[in-house]
Amino acid sequence: MTSLEATNANSQWVLTLSCIDGPGIVHAISGAIVAAGGNIAESQQFASADTGRFFMRLQVEAVAQPDTFDARFASALAPVTERYHMTWRLDRAGRPVRTLLLASTATHCVNDLLYRQRGGQLSIEVPLVLSNHEAVRDIAEFYNVPFEHRAIAGKEDKAAFEARVLEVVEEQNIELVVLARYMQILSPELCEALAGKAINIHHSFLPGFKGANPYKQAHQRGVKLIGATAHFVTSDLDEGPIIEQDTVRVDHSYSVRELTLLGQDIESRALRNAVKWFAENRVLADGERTIIFR
Amino acid sequence: MTSLEATNANSQWVLTLSCIDGPGIVHAISGAIVAAGGNIAESQQFASADTGRFFMRLQVEAVAQPDTFDARFASALAPVTERYHMTWRLDRAGRPVRTLLLASTATHCVNDLLYRQRGGQLSIEVPLVLSNHEAVRDIAEFYNVPFEHRAIAGKEDKAAFEARVLEVVEEQNIELVVLARYMQILSPELCEALAGKAINIHHSFLPGFKGANPYKQAHQRGVKLIGATAHFVTSDLDEGPIIEQDTVRVDHSYSVRELTLLGQDIESRALRNAVKWFAENRVLADGERTIIFR
Amino acid sequence: MTSLEATNANSQWVLTLSCIDGPGIVHAISGAIVAAGGNIAESQQFASADTGRFFMRLQVEAVAQPDTFDARFASALAPVTERYHMTWRLDRAGRPVRTLLLASTATHCVNDLLYRQRGGQLSIEVPLVLSNHEAVRDIAEFYNVPFEHRAIAGKEDKAAFEARVLEVVEEQNIELVVLARYMQILSPELCEALAGKAINIHHSFLPGFKGANPYKQAHQRGVKLIGATAHFVTSDLDEGPIIEQDTVRVDHSYSVRELTLLGQDIESRALRNAVKWFAENRVLADGERTIIFR
Amino acid sequence: MTSLEATNANSQWVLTLSCIDGPGIVHAISGAIVAAGGNIAESQQFASADTGRFFMRLQVEAVAQPDTFDARFASALAPVTERYHMTWRLDRAGRPVRTLLLASTATHCVNDLLYRQRGGQLSIEVPLVLSNHEAVRDIAEFYNVPFEHRAIAGKEDKAAFEARVLEVVEEQNIELVVLARYMQILSPELCEALAGKAINIHHSFLPGFKGANPYKQAHQRGVKLIGATAHFVTSDLDEGPIIEQDTVRVDHSYSVRELTLLGQDIESRALRNAVKWFAENRVLADGERTIIFR
Missing domain, CATH: 3.30.70.260 (ACT domain)
Structure with a gap:
């Protein structure tokens, strides 16, 4: 601890x-x-x-x-x-790490991170939330964090979005990029550029249920626990070194929507822990694995 | 409950x-x-x-x-x-379900099931433990359960072992076959014959780490929790309907051997729960999923 | 579920x-x-x-x-x-339950409840947050919930605060009063008036560490897990029927402040579950115990 | 780890x-x-x-x-x-610690410890199981551990039992005494003599439900989790430094007997961990608290 x-x-x-x-x-x-x-x-x-x-x-x-x-x-x-x-x-020790948040439509991870950042529980400072949707704008503004919206309708938009990410990383001396349920696959080039400093939250217990709609997959497979995984982003989708995972018990009666809602809690928790440990220099890479000095 | x-x-x-x-x-x-x-x-x-x-x-x-x-x-x-x-x-209610245990070299699941059967915590009776290794012989004998060893050195042995399973199922009116870390893949024919009444314990959190050496896979992937899954046996390996799952937290310092030892505890627990619920008529099939009326 | x-x-x-x-x-x-x-x-x-x-x-x-x-x-x-x-x-089913939140200096429970209420995860509507401190004002306002501050400096203030609670309950047709880390002991009269419809979150695993400073008590006693308890308010302090509890693992290295921060997560979760179940008519009283139909 | x-x-x-x-x-x-x-x-x-x-x-x-x-x-x-x-x-490192087990009527803790000792998972050697009941005799014998029964019908028997404990400690160079659900209160003199080397398992989440019948107390109080606590024995009953605790979720439907059966699992686990860590010199005393170097 x-x-x-x-x-x-x-x-x-x-x-x-x-x-x-x-x-x-x-x-x-x-x-x-x-x-x-x-x-x-x-x-x-x-x-x-x-x-x-x-x-x-x-x-x-x-x-x-x-x-x-x-x-x-x-x-x-x-x-x-x-x-x-x-x-x-x-x-x-305790120096706030300059952090860029990327978001899409889900609000729970951004809300959790900014709430804790304000409360002094996360040693980060967030110069920008960048999103391809408007969903987290009001939350960012409430926490006095600049928000920037860039819609992604096609390939060109996506390239522009990624160029903007790199620009912000450069201009703002970003040390950590957090994909707080940012639902776009990063290009191999961006993955490369952000190697070792981009953390994603995947809404399943990896390596189970990679890719899209993990809660739907979990429902169909009839698992008795669902999970979430915070990991470093690599160009190999959902295969980057794992930083933190968590699970929660479910049963046959949970619909996909209920799994999704329940999962938000463990997603927020796993991501928050990963960001906290990264910001405190507690995460070290050992090949494909991570060492976490808690 | x-x-x-x-x-x-x-x-x-x-x-x-x-x-x-x-x-x-x-x-x-x-x-x-x-x-x-x-x-x-x-x-x-x-x-x-x-x-x-x-x-x-x-x-x-x-x-x-x-x-x-x-x-x-x-x-x-x-x-x-x-x-x-x-x-x-x-x-x-409470009628003991006639149960055949299959085992190999690992002793923890057989030990756990027989200990609890004796203590009146599992509504089963076990007319035989059948194993391709001698490892659980003394445990079976301690609990006054007949033990039969049939080595499996090749294809013919395996066929003979499976024929013996079917024979016991027939002669002993077996209602449940438990693969208590029985480390052989069942033939499609046997899977078919035991459909809906054979429960296996897999030493991973399925669908992650199917197949052989799941703890080695888990170590290499650097997961932060390991799991165990009790499921119905089907001819589709490690894909049968899930009855129970459990996970436990690990960290970077666990060797494969330590994961294996720690995992024994959740394997025993998940299998014991699955057997208990099955024996109490609490497990119902809903397509590829199970309903558990606990 | x-x-x-x-x-x-x-x-x-x-x-x-x-x-x-x-x-x-x-x-x-x-x-x-x-x-x-x-x-x-x-x-x-x-x-x-x-x-x-x-x-x-x-x-x-x-x-x-x-x-x-x-x-x-x-x-x-x-x-x-x-x-x-x-x-x-x-x-x-799904009718929002009219809920009054009482708060003091801690913000995490109010934030958690209002965030989830907005997201449609809690079947409540909150006509007022009433607090003896200003700490949650901006959060309430962000979620468009009226906020009212009434300082409590002495006995008379406290009586006035409680009178205001009863007035709001009456005027606003309040069905549920949530003490979201409201750090004042309610008078026996108010407890009586709110019997069966006031839920408190206590920051320990009751019946351990009743009263003040439970995390300090937990630290001194050297427990290896800390807990939180959501319970109905009765005039017998910290003795009301328990609705939900949760625990989280800690170790010797956690300071009182760290226990407090970590505990906020389980406090929020336990209280949120209790409120959700109450609002969905899933909590029934059976003498001193509760039945939870999840 | x-x-x-x-x-x-x-x-x-x-x-x-x-x-x-x-x-x-x-x-x-x-x-x-x-x-x-x-x-x-x-x-x-x-x-x-x-x-x-x-x-x-x-x-x-x-x-x-x-x-x-x-x-x-x-x-x-x-x-x-x-x-x-x-x-x-x-x-x-790895030197087996000479351990005396004390038992009464419950068998699960003794069974768990001896099973794991045999499997090389616990760095202990057990020259004797001493018990005031016969319940664990066959288990001890199965694991080739000497068993000695001394009934306790009155004060004199108890004094004789305790004298025998001290004698065994002396003769057998006992380094650790484990009260594996030994249901007698030790005299202050014996507590003193065994200070720092006797571990007890209490079947509640201390400091909740001290004393007798903790599962009955837990049922009456309507808790939503039950627990177990492994702690050093001191003359202050159920107040010794805590080494390990664990909890498991229950609900309103659990009878006292069901709580008792379910609790056996966490009792075994908490005690086993405490013994393992003690035997590996991972438990250090810091006043009333313990430091566990896992």
């Missing part, structure tokens, strides 16, 4: 890293932290038997002189990250 | 029925109950929008003269079931 | 009833339905071993002449309800 | 420790590991805001010369544990 509280003081940093597994890594990293005058507030690690890689997430507080901790820490880390050929990232 | 208690008196009957939906069915059925001197202890019904059929399960107690209630009820029902062209079944 | 869809045609009625258990009740009721030209769309029943009473909920559609079904049904029912000394209620 | 697999090689050690929180602890510990020629396979830590203490669990594998790692590690650790005034424990 994680704490926004701990970051209130704005004197904590998050270090995430991965490298080939081997002895001495933790000692080297913790040595850099001691050298920089830091204290470990939170630490999680995982050695992947699948890829042979070591992953770590550290939350570090500056014991003294927080203003210059940044520089001290970076310089203490440099020889360590170099020696172990680490992929790493240092971020300030 | 269901009650074994209510059946302690041995004076309750279970009536299950289905017919084309329409007005007056409940009144006609309840009229037959009144006429026979019965009282409704439990009643559930469902009108399927998919098939247009009406389904009902009634648990009826004899108010007076329980010894002859059977005959009175049957004769009072006859004109009703005829008028509505009903498919129906009248059974004594 | 239940269906708002079925009620779209506005030609369905809900009949709920209870009486001393005995033979013939279902037959008598179904006879009245047949006589009135109705068809049973949904039916649930329960015989309480604790109180010896029989409970039933029927959803009935008018097969012909829906405009006059009401009167026909009422007159066909009269001799039956009289003979069995029934407590009963006949309502139009 | 944790892995018994990793310990198959018998070359892993588990180090658990706690001390007053402060900078440099991880670096000092990891330095001792490097110095001893070890590699960190698993690591978890927690800083308690309640008590100001730091807790850590490390699973360490010997990179070279595993036969003498023990001694090297101990001597490298000594100055560190001394400097930080650590409470610590070094154990071989």
